[in-house]
Amino acid sequence: MRRALEERDFWLVDSLVVPAALYDAEGYCLRINAPAELASGVSNAQLAGQYVTHLVPPEGRASVEAQFRRAAVDGEPTDFETAFEDASGRRRFTRAQHLPLREGDEIVGVLILAFEGHRPPGDELVGLRPHPVLTGRQQEILELIASGRSTAEIASELTLSRETIRNHLRNLFKELRVHNRVEAIAAAQRLGLLAPPVLGPQQGEE
Amino acid sequence: MRRPLNERDFWLVDSLGVPSTIHDLSGRFVHMNAAAEQASGFTNAQLRGHELTDRLPAESRDAVLAVFRRAVEQGEPTDFETIFVDGSGETRGARVQQLPLRDGDEIIGVLSLAFGVRAVHSGSIGLQPLPQLTARQHEVLELIAAGHSTSEIARGLTLSTETIRNHLRNLFKALNAHSRIEAIAAAQRLGLLASPGLGPQVDDD
Numbered sequence: 001m002r003r004a005l006e007e008r009d010f011w012l013v014d015s016l017v018v019p020a021a022l023y024d025a026e027g028y029c030l031r032i033n034a035p036a037e038l039a040s041g042v043s044n045a046q047l048a049g050q051y052v053t054h055l056v057p058p059e060g061r062a063s064v065e066a067q068f069r070r071a072a073v074d075g076e077p078t079d080f081e082t083a084f085e086d087a088s089g090r091r092r093f094t095r096a097q098h099l100p101l102r103e104g105d106e107i108v109g110v111l112i113l114a115f116e117g118h119r120p121p122g123d124e125l126v127g128l129r130p131h132p133v134l135t136g137r138q139q140e141i142l143e144l145i146a147s148g149r150s151t152a153e154i155a156s157e158l159t160l161s162r163e164t165i166r167n168h169l170r171n172l173f174k175e176l177r178v179h180n181r182v183e184a185i186a187a188a189q190r191l192g193l194l195a196p197p198v199l200g201p202q203q204g205e206e
Numbered sequence: 207m208r209r210p211l212n213e214r215d216f217w218l219v220d221s222l223g224v225p226s227t228i229h230d231l232s233g234r235f236v237h238m239n240a241a242a243e244q245a246s247g248f249t250n251a252q253l254r255g256h257e258l259t260d261r262l263p264a265e266s267r268d269a270v271l272a273v274f275r276r277a278v279e280q281g282e283p284t285d286f287e288t289i290f291v292d293g294s295g296e297t298r299g300a301r302v303q304q305l306p307l308r309d310g311d312e313i314i315g316v317l318s319l320a321f322g323v324r325a326v327h328s329g330s331i332g333l334q335p336l337p338q339l340t341a342r343q344h345e346v347l348e349l350i351a352a353g354h355s356t357s358e359i360a361r362g363l364t365l366s367t368e369t370i371r372n373h374l375r376n377l378f379k380a381l382n383a384h385s386r387i388e389a390i391a392a393a394q395r396l397g398l399l400a401s402p403g404l405g406p407q408v409d410d411d
Binding site: 008009011012013015016017018019035036038039040041075077086087088090092094095099100101102103107108109111113114115116117118119120121143144145146147148149178181182183185186187194196197198199200201202203 | 214215217218219221222223224225241244245246247281283292293294296298300301305306307308309313314317319320321322323324325326348349350351352353354355358383386387388390391392401402403404405406407408
């Protein structure tokens with residue numbers, strides 16, 4: 001049987017300097033800390049029991065829910081940007097991290113951390129559009145451009161021609177609805193496509 | 207009086223799926239979870255009481271300590287990339303986030319989360335001496351990282367595009383970068399693009 005998150009789990013959440021919240025695996029709020037109360041203008045008592053999309057504007061709910069499920073069902077940490085409405089009705093941009101909590105093999109909840117988000121160019125609502133679907137190769141190339149590599153470097157690393165890389169980039173830009181690499185990286189970060197993977201076990205001998 | 211970190215702080219850390227460690231104000235390991243034991247190849251018992259930089263190669267120690275002090279002294283979350291040596295002697299890269307912990311107004315320790323590094327540019331990981339950016343350079347850096355163009359930045363800051371280009375040139379020089387992409391990638395590795403915690407609600411502007 002899955003253990004329920006309880007009082008002693010709240011202790012660390014309450015000690016964090018950044019806004020933090022604890023959700024159960026179904027997506028209902030168990031606890032928010034004081035910085036989160038200040039940031040949202042909503043008290044712990046008001047938010048407890050509410051679903052994870054409670055403060056998210058309607059057009060952003062599906063994407064926040066999808067990110068939450070990636071953490072709560074697939075056990076992957078996520079890192080993306082979204083908007084929410086604070087108690088005064090003001091729309092704010094935030095960067096959120098969803099970190100799965102485990103008990104043995106089971107996910108028992110999700111720790112959510114909130115950071116300042118960036119207002120996107122053209123004030124377009126971040127992360128609120130349908131989630132782009134990238135091929136494995138597009139994702140690989142996206143990660144390589146995000147690490148600062150040039151087309152020539154990517155081509156030699158993947159042993160493909162530059163023209164092939166340029167084709168992949170064109171399709172990647174189209175999927176992300178952007179016009180250049182810098183915009184692609186910014187958009188991918190907002191959409192959670194560049195969330196860092198979990199640091200795996202020690203490699204040992206190869 | 208400052209409360210010591212204790213068992214109650216460890217409870218949630220032990221449930222985190224990502225490798226997590228708790229450090230006291232001087233950086234010493236107080237606790238690590240099972241995911242961190244697996245990733246590092248060290249047990250909690252082996253590392254407890256050890257310095258933050260014990261498992262770091264000599265060349266990255268000063269820079270990691272400098273970032274750690276920022277978390278402790280300014281109460282700011284940090285986000286940077288570094289290398290460490292695991293239990294089998296292998297050097298590995300990690301992206302590290304340090305989250306200050308407090309009791310009332312006092313910082314009492316740091317929760318450190320470790321992630322994998324997506325793509326490692328050979329020789330690029332590990333902290334060089336932290337470049338000193340002016341406030342304006344930093345502002346421009348954050349705007350290019352958010353995907354804004356030179357003309358959008360000029361409009362936003364009510365400066366001329368030529369002035370922005372000058373700031374960019376100096377920024378690239380400070381980061382040893384030749385393009386926006388290289389500048390953003392370098393800034394991320396160095397922890398210059400760590401997002402601050404979401405601040406309090408603003409009422410009116």
